[in-house]
Amino acid sequence: MLIGHYGASLLVRRVDPKLRVSAIFVAAQWMDIVWCVLVLVGLEHLRIVPGITASNGLDLYFMPYSHSLPAAAIWGVVALAACRYGFRMEWKTAVLFAAIVSAHWVLDLVVHRRDLVVVSGVAKAGWGLWNHALLAFLLESALLVWGIGLVLRQSEAMSIVGLYGISVLGLAMAGIQVLVFFGPVHMTARQTVSWALFGYVAFAVIALLLETQRSEGRAGRRTGQRKPVPLLKLR
Numbered sequence: 001m002l003i004g005h006y007g008a009s010l011l012v013r014r015v016d017p018k019l020r021v022s023a024i025f026v027a028a029q030w031m032d033i034v035w036c037v038l039v040l041v042g043l044e045h046l047r048i049v050p051g052i053t054a055s056n057g058l059d060l061y062f063m064p065y066s067h068s069l070p071a072a073a074i075w076g077v078v079a080l081a082a083c084r085y086g087f088r089m090e091w092k093t094a095v096l097f098a099a100i101v102s103a104h105w106v107l108d109l110v111v112h113r114r115d116l117v118v119v120s121g122v123a124k125a126g127w128g129l130w131n132h133a134l135l136a137f138l139l140e141s142a143l144l145v146w147g148i149g150l151v152l153r154q155s156e157a158m159s160i161v162g163l164y165g166i167s168v169l170g171l172a173m174a175g176i177q178v179l180v181f182f183g184p185v186h187m188t189a190r191q192t193v194s195w196a197l198f199g200y201v202a203f204a205v206i207a208l209l210l211e212t213q214r215s216e217g218r219a220g221r222r223t224g225q226r227k228p229v230p231l232l233k234l235r
């Protein structure tokens, strides 16, 4: 799954509108970011087999450290510890980010071939929606539109970039998914993970820049985000 990860993860802002979009983007794709790095250093492996699914040629035959069910649980715990003790977030925020990290596996389960390890050496899972390219694309696009719509309702634009930026980013992401699913894209395994890693980082950095162009709006203010700091404290 590509853009669906972003869309579904943005919906967690329903629980806490203070969650930053850029941080959600990193958490949503954390397991894929790990996967790209591990493939590049030779610890995980894939090969490209054109036609192996209707939407892409990914034969993901060895990715136990990034994409197994135990790994998803462990990465969730790592995210929880990093958010709570590294970034000193509140427990609730840290738990939400951990949930976003681990939920990546569940979302992948819907679209992947049976290549996601459940129990090492025993069982692999994957419901194979990638074999229905249009359906998979519509599902992922719907999730992204839903997620971005929520962000737009929860925050207010402070500039023209803030007004249209995130929608344009969403369109660009959907365009990339169209190219991957339906376009004449032929890449080696190494090129695939290199471009994927570049994309994940670029999307997060762009989100980071766009965040500065929107205020938290009514939803954020309701939860007390960025309360005006009194200049003088009267006793």
Ligand SMILES: [Zn+2]
Pocket: 001, 031, 032, 067, 104, 108
């Ligand atoms: Zn993944």
